[in-house]
Amino acid sequence: MIPFTVIGGFLGAGKTTLLNRLLRETVDRRFAVLVNDFGALDIDGRLVAEHGGDTVALANGCLCCTIGDSLVTTLLGLLERPERFDHIVVEASGVADPGRIADLAGLEPRLERDGVIVMVDAAEVRERAADGRLTDTVERQIRAADLLVLNKVDIASDLEATRHWLCQQVTAPIFEACHASVPLDLLFGLDRHGVTADVAPSSNFASWSYTWREPVPRKALMDLLRDARQGVLRAKGIVRFDDAPDRRFTVHLVGRRLDVRDEGPWGDMPDSRLVLLGLRPMLGCLQRE
């Protein structure tokens, strides 16, 4: 079964920027990406192996397809292609409910729902949602998310209020970003949070994301993650520790299993980032610390 991811979010929230990153930065996975409009994608001409009208094959093994009039046609056409892909990513239109598109994985035995990523424009989302013609469209998208990317935090005013507004609506992890800069491995293997059909998330859980510009004290973080009383159930992130500031570590916590791995040099990433999922009251406390 092929993992199936949907990237949703309102017009201008950064879906295309995220897809550009995905296509440019991926090394070890062959993605098939279904987009609304090629033109918006910033595909480096040198990376194009083959241009076939509705598809562009990239040298790194990835493939882009335009959706055209029908997602169903495009998707089934893709599944009939001889080459195999490791992952299929669909860009939802700016007004679509990405949760409904993710439902396709429930209809197609060859697909496995990997998650719904919803991009939110931190600078504009509340204004959009206040427009009565768009309120329900924006809220449906947000509620469908398994991971929310709160984008453009660098240009947003009143970020605190936007965070609060989002937290009230979703239990999904919220990752804060500028220019859709999200570590790729955060995007996949998501837990189910989005609301679709009769699956409703429990409201006892909450999540939060952390960003540190400076190296992170290793001991403090490890203590936090190891201490069950803190209520952290799951963590995922890329961290620069104070005792090895030039190295890049991935941190995974699933249940009580904590996995910290040295992935090589830190590189040019600006910040450490960590997404936590836990019991709601506990995380509320963490946030204040």
Place this chain on the structure above:
Amino acid sequence: MSTIVYSARRILTMNPSQPFATHVAVRDGRILGAGSLDQLKGWGKFDLDERFRDKVILPGFVEGHSHAFEGGVWKFPYVGYFDRISPEGKRFKGLKSIEEVVAALAAHEKTLAKDVSLLAWGFDPIYFGGRRMDRSDLDKVSMDRPVVIIHSNFHVANANSLVLAKAKITRDTNVHGIVKDAAGEPTGELQEMAAKYLAYRAAGVELSAILSDKEAVWRFAKVAQLSGVTTATDLHNDLPESTVEGYLHATNSAEFPIRILPAFAAGSVAPADGVPRLQALMKKNNERLRFQLVKIVTDGSIQGLSARMRWPGYYDGTPNGVWNIGPDDIDRILLAYHKAGFQVHIHTNGDEASEVGIEAVERALIAAPRWDHRHTLQHAQMADAGQFRRMKALGMCANLFANHLFYWGDIHYAKTLGPERAERMDACGTALATGVPFAIHCDAPVTPIGPLFTAWCAVNRLTASGRTLGEREKISVADALRAITLGAAYTLKLDEELGSIDVGKRADFAILDDDPLQVAPEKLKDVGVWGTVLGGKVFEAPKA
């Protein structure tokens, strides 16, 4: 340069300076003149053709909102509740119970080759007293081949157990659109994406693809011609090369019985690519084929619970519908085509969608003032008097979905809109009173193509159960006849070329057995159509 003069019992011209005539002269495919035989003699030598002397001649009907998809669906058996006439002129009797549907499908199943899926269309369970079809019904048709029945709204389908099993759909599948019974088992009813996906899987190809093959456009033309139509739209098409070729091929044949206007689906490509593409297509126009229309689809449908409605929304509390193209994109796309000089047809069912459409036109006009754009709201089913006044002030047209009054009026009254808004839906009376140029339409294949039936709906406003829906929105037979001829031509910017019987216009006629102004208004839909004349060529409708 031969001239033929046709005599008739009466000719209704739609030309206000000479509303009635007894003879019409045709030369080179155009109308040389109408009047009495004496008045026409001065044009010189002619042949008198008296085959229509007992008939009544009207301008050929113009269907401003239909889809060539109508020609595609006839590839499959029709299992709807109402009688429907095929392109060959054969009347398919409506099926009045689920048992009748199953029996008809079982008979059809025996005619199919091995390994072929069974698809049927037109099913509408709302008239079966609440009983829904489930998979056990369709399992009686076949356990061994996929069976999928598409509902008349094209958004819902029923499947047999085999289709569900192949897609591994069980009680544990939590997907929107998989309907389950009280015990939690999937019933086989599928909605929206689920319907589309599984119908595709069962058929091995998407419906819209099977339905728009080369013969489809011919079948569409024939079914339109049967009802007196000489000009019809295919009001939403991506216009891929293969479709364009099919159109060109068909319309270059002298046997092709209608003029067709495909509307370019503006949402399918970025306007920067779409505008030059449509401009290039216009160079291929011929007498029977016109590329010139642009279509933007804003919301869904009222009965599909996907219309964008203003407060207070659905009568039964159903949440508001969905945007197909959101307000920002509507503005952007409309402005691009508006600036390029195109006329844009905007699909709006709910009143919030109409509001967004009207405001988009207003903003486009502020950005790029333009006269006689005739941007048209298509459907505009819930538009109220205030919205009609705005449309008038902005120079817009409306094409109202009168057939809805009959087919879904009862549902709108009881569930979706409630009595008050149902009574004023598809407000032809208000359009007339506010002076908004308007047409009325069928949206085939959603409802059958048949302008006289559509006119009957606007005149009588009767629902399927016999309720009169909005006495005050009724219009006269004369106004309704204008709406299906010159009125519709105006909304397509073809009113100087066709739509009335007047000197110099195309010789496009509907030939009727009776005079629609003489029959009782409630009998308007029963007036027989003998056939049509297109550009002077006579097309007799086949009789079943």
